[in-house]
Amino acid sequence: MTNLVSPAQLIHLQRRAEHGEGPAVRVLDVRWRLDRPEGRPEYVRAHLPGAVYVDLEHELACRSEPERGRHPLPALDDLQVAARGWGLHDEDIAVAYDDNRGVAAARLWWLLRRAGVDVRVLDGGIRAWVAEGLPLEGGDVLPEAGDVVLAAGEGDRLEIGEVADFARDGILLDVRTPEQYSGAQASLDPVGGHIPGAVNLPAMATVGGDGRLLPPAALQRVFAGAGIRDGSRVAVYCGSGVAAMHTALALEQAGIRAAVYPGSWSEWSNHRGLPVAVGILPYGRLTAV
Incomplete structure (x- = not known):
């Protein structure tokens, strides 16, 4: 699996999927910043065509006691429920992006990769997409539920x-x-x-x-x-x-x-x-x- 895609590579993957020559591509918008943790308003204003919003605070982390830190990992079952809500199926390619140098998108990359998903990060995020003169759309995307089954990752985290x-x-x-x-x-x-x-x-x-x-x-x-x-x-x-x-x-x-x-x-x-x-x-x- 590769880890990064450029805007041109993302478009190529999408066109292959449209022609039945490759797996479906699910684009995921993970806009989040420490000083602005709710990225949905920016997402609704403008996002990559077909992108589904991912809430880092609530879907890529769980609420817990301070002793577990500010962003404890979500339980695998909870992450699977969220991923199905993004419309993700087995064999799909997930492509994550943000507007903050890939920091939030990499959180999704790490979680999904260790769960067995083919996941990439759009290098440069939405800014790279816009710099190429590519279109954006507004509003909210609510996909049909997916049926992805996530696996429990091992060996790449420290307690x-x-x-x-x-x-x-x-x-x-x-x-x-x-x-x-x-x-x-x-x-x-x-x-x-x-x-x-x-x-x-x-x-x-x-x-x-x-x-x-x-x-x-x-x-x-x-x-x-x-x-x-x-x-x-x-x-x-x-x-x-x-x-x-x-x-x-x-x-x-x-x-x-x-x-x-x-x-x-x-x-x-x-x-x-x-x-x-x-x-x-x-x-x-x-x-x-």
């Missing part, structure tokens, strides 16, 4: 009890901003700082000025700067498990398979007694939640 050991034996990437990583900037979480042993590499270091992911060779150079090469054991976390999945996508494009700690800092910082490193060094000045 909170596994993170400290991984940081000692592998490369644990913190992809928040340097200010968040060091603890210099106040966050939405109880304390600032990072998981001891984590290396900082901001998620946006993997994205070009046009909102597209950097080419694989350039991504390899970016990750090499954090000590990551072929054969490295890598896991990624962020504030609440959204941007981390975008970096997992970038790592995949560079030929490196990574695990994700979905609870991320919002879960770690809500567990009293866990160690916290403050400052710019991986082990920095140690304190505790």
Whole structure:
């Protein structure tokens, strides 16, 4: 499976499907931002033709206690119900996009890929589509229900009890901003700082000025700067498990398979007694939640 498509490649997939030469394509609009989590108004105003809106806060996460973080993973059964509501069938190709450099779309990519779906991210999102002079439409798309059956993914996520050991034996990437990583900037979480042993590499270091992911060779150079090469054991976390999945996508494009700690800092910082490193060094000045 490939992970990214350009606007031209998406159109090619759609035309093949229309002529019965390839699987159906379901386009999914995952517009979400930390400062504007409800993307439906923008979606209703204008979206890719036929795109179905996906609510990240309610369909790609679940409500829970703060101890599980801000965006706990949805239960597989709940994700399957949502995916069927998007009109997704077995063998379909899902193509996700957003308007924020692929960050939210990558959350859908990560969840569906580990559930056995052929899923791609539209590189550059809706802005790349518009830049090509391609049409948009307004209103809401309500597809007929699908019947996709999702599989339980394994082996590509870390639970909170596994993170400290991984940081000692592998490369644990913190992809928040340097200010968040060091603890210099106040966050939405109880304390600032990072998981001891984590290396900082901001998620946006993997994205070009046009909102597209950097080419694989350039991504390899970016990750090499954090000590990551072929054969490295890598896991990624962020504030609440959204941007981390975008970096997992970038790592995949560079030929490196990574695990994700979905609870991320919002879960770690809500567990009293866990160690916290403050400052710019991986082990920095140690304190505790």
